[in-house]
Amino acid sequence: MTVPTRATALSLSIALAALSIGLLLTRGGLLAWLGTIVGVAMLAKAWVRPGDADLKWIAGAVVAWCALWAIPLGAVHLGWESGEVVVIRPVDPVTGKVLDLRVWVVDDELTGGPVVFYDGSRDRLAAIGKQATLEWVRDGIAHRSRPTLHWMDDASPELVARISGLFEDKYGELDWATNAFFLFAGRARGRRLGILQLGPGES
Numbered sequence: 001m002t003v004p005t006r007a008t009a010l011s012l013s014i015a016l017a018a019l020s021i022g023l024l025l026t027r028g029g030l031l032a033w034l035g036t037i038v039g040v041a042m043l044a045k046a047w048v049r050p051g052d053a054d055l056k057w058i059a060g061a062v063v064a065w066c067a068l069w070a071i072p073l074g075a076v077h078l079g080w081e082s083g084e085v086v087v088i089r090p091v092d093p094v095t096g097k098v099l100d101l102r103v104w105v106v107d108d109e110l111t112g113g114p115v116v117f118y119d120g121s122r123d124r125l126a127a128i129g130k131q132a133t134l135e136w137v138r139d140g141i142a143h144r145s146r147p148t149l150h151w152m153d154d155a156s157p158e159l160v161a162r163i164s165g166l167f168e169d170k171y172g173e174l175d176w177a178t179n180a181f182f183l184f185a186g187r188a189r190g191r192r193l194g195i196l197q198l199g200p201g202e203s
Helices: 003-026 030-048 054-081 122-130 157-185
Strands: 085-089 101-104 106-108 113-121 134-138 141-145 148-151 191-197
Touching: 003 030, 003 054, 030 054, 030 157, 054 101, 054 157, 085 113, 101 113, 101 157, 106 157, 113 122, 113 157, 122 148, 122 191, 157 191
Parallel strands: none
Antiparallel strands: 085 101, 085 134, 106 113, 113 191, 134 141, 148 191
């Protein structure tokens, strides 16, 4: 193996291992574990016993790893989008920009308005709950209402059971998409789940 070829193989191995370890530490997931194992193994091989095929193998591993991200997560995205989706537009607490967040929605007859689950950082969820008015879009029509946030961990068991039941009835057949996402991509550290009551909206 020539010196430039070996250096390229080592660089690709290090890049794959470093990126995968970073993902493993921040969110976990099967793909992060796979990338870490392959990256470290190829790095050890190219360092200890360099061979002419090392560059081809590590380049193929990087392409395959990227494809494994694209294919299952693309399927997950299509699965999520096959159910009814609304767009909520909160203000980002860090940048001050208005975000477009696509989420599933159910209608809670008890409160008379739509309800969404949102899985996000504690700061973002808290900021959404504090907004006096939140814009959200359903069926192409923009609404504005005052949101009410319930932390999943602190909400009453009755509320959690009622809203969870509504989501199960409406999106139960699409649970595979969420389960596949967490299996392959993991869940970012420090995220919390909130129940966000949008309330009756004014167009």
